[in-house]
Amino acid sequence: MARSGTTKKVTRIQREKTEAILNAALDVFSKHGFRGSTIDMIATNAQLSKPNILYYFDSKETMHAQLLERMLETWLEPLEQMSGDGDPVNEICGYVQRKLEMARDYPRESRLFANEILQGAPHIIDQLSGPLRALTDRKAVVIQRWIDEGKLSPVDPYHLIFSIWSTTQHYADFDVQVQAVLGDAKNLRFEQAQVHLDTMFRALLTRD
Incomplete structure (x- = not known):
């Protein structure tokens, strides 16, 4: 599940970061499909580190x-x-x-x-x-x-x-x-x- 959604109050920065990650994931999934996509590819597209991605989403399955x-x-x-x-x-x-x-x-x-x-x-x-x-x-x-x-x-x-x-x-x-x-x-x-x-x-x- 999305880790940022587990807290009771989500900050503006968390919302913006979540949307940026999902936007990057959409770009990657739409080009490469689910099987051909990786968290590393999504992190590169979002210009974030892989640990940062995993802080918000525990897997590519969750994003997908x-x-x-x-x-x-x-x-x-x-x-x-x-x-x-x-x-x-x-x-x-x-x-x-x-x-x-x-x-x-x-x-x-x-x-x-x-x-x-x-x-x-x-x-x-x-x-x-x-x-x-x-x-x-x-x-x-x-x-x-x-x-x-x-x-x-x-x-x-x-x-x-x-x-x-x-x-x-x-x-x-x-x-x-x-x-x-x-x-x-x-x-x-x-x-x-x-x-x-x-x-x-x-x-x-x-x-x-």
Whole structure:
């Protein structure tokens, strides 16, 4: 567990140091994955000594777990915001936009998640089969209701959500590839992606 969190009162300096360590750990984990990362690498990235790192966190597992917990909270929020009371196409396309904004603003978190999934999700399988599945089930019910009411073209709700995940996260997880092909500034790439994805999903979802 995080040692700095065991005291009753955490000082400002402790909070700042903890955040600096987690930021360095996120950078290392997102580049090298959990198995390829070491505390020495995190210490070098944070410009701190290894004993200093271990004063705040007793292992790389602790840092990794805390980062994954934060990431999952951020991951679920955009889908939570999709309202069953709004216009179906606008609600789904709004979700696409929020997920793309996450890919733009949280690329390291996205790669952290991707690395974890590629390893079989050993640290978050309970969260995937628990809170993530429950939320996805609830939103799939909403999407299916919209389809049954004739407000959307018939699609598989789950595979629609999967498609949104894959198309938006591509711009974080494969940003180097996208940049190599387009050679554009980051903001321009994401503006172009937003226009394309909005057009694509509206065409898919809008009934003739």
